[in-house]
Amino acid sequence: xxxxxxxxxxxxxxxxxxxxxxxxxxxxxxxxxxxxxxxxxxxxxxxxxxxxxxxxxxxxxxxxxxxxxxxxxxxxxxxxxxxxxxxxxxxxxxxxxxxxxxxxxxxxxxxxxxxxxxxxxxxxxxxxxxxxxxxxxxxxxxxxxxx
Numbered sequence: 001x002x003x004x005x006x007x008x009x010x011x012x013x014x015x016x017x018x019x020x021x022x023x024x025x026x027x028x029x030x031x032x033x034x035x036x037x038x039x040x041x042x043x044x045x046x047x048x049x050x051x052x053x054x055x056x057x058x059x060x061x062x063x064x065x066x067x068x069x070x071x072x073x074x075x076x077x078x079x080x081x082x083x084x085x086x087x088x089x090x091x092x093x094x095x096x097x098x099x100x101x102x103x104x105x106x107x108x109x110x111x112x113x114x115x116x117x118x119x120x121x122x123x124x125x126x127x128x129x130x131x132x133x134x135x136x137x138x139x140x141x142x143x144x145x146x147x
Contacts, residue, residue: 001065003030004079006072007048007058010035013114014106022076029079056107070096070103 006022009015019033034041036053048066051058057072067075070090078087090099106113 001029001061001063001079003032003062004075005032005034005045005060005062006076007034007036007041007045007053007060009054009110010037012110013118014110022080025083026081027079028081028084031076031079056103069107070100073103074099 006019008019022031023033034044036058041048041053045060048058048060051066051068053068056069057076059067059072059075061067074087074091077083077090080087089095
C-alpha cells in the first residue's frame with residue numbers, strides 16, 4: 001500500500017479530534033483524510049455508500065481496497081509507525097472480536113461521546129467565570145491531611 005484515504009465524519013467532534021491526532025502521528029503509509037460530507041466523495045469513490053461510511057470508519061487504498069469498521073481502524077493503526085504492533089495484535093483471532101465490538105460501540109455512540117467530552121473539557125467562557133469556579137475549592141476527603 002502506498003496511500004490510504006480515511007473517510008471520517010467531519011460533523012462529529014470526536015471523529016474530527018481523532019483525525020487531527022492521526023495526522024500528527026508518524027506514518028509508514030501516508031494517510032489522506034476526507035470528510036464523508038465532502039462533495040467529491042461520491043465521484044472519487046462510486047458505490048462507497050454500501051460500506052456505510054456514515055455509520056462507521058471507512059478507509060480506501062490507492063488500489064481501491066475498502067476497509068470498514070474494525071478493519072478500517074486496524075489498517076489505520078497498521079499505517080502508523082508507533083502503532084503497527086497494535087494493529088497486528090488486534091487483527092489476530094483472539095482480539096479481533098473485541099476490536100469489532102469496541103469499534104461498533106464507539107461508532108454507534110460517537111455523537112454522545114463527543115457531547116460528554118465537550119462538557120467534561122468545557123472551558124469557562126470568561127475570566128470572571130474561571131474566578132468564580134476557583135473561589136469554591138473542593139474540600140479534601142476525610143482522613144487526608146491538609147497540605
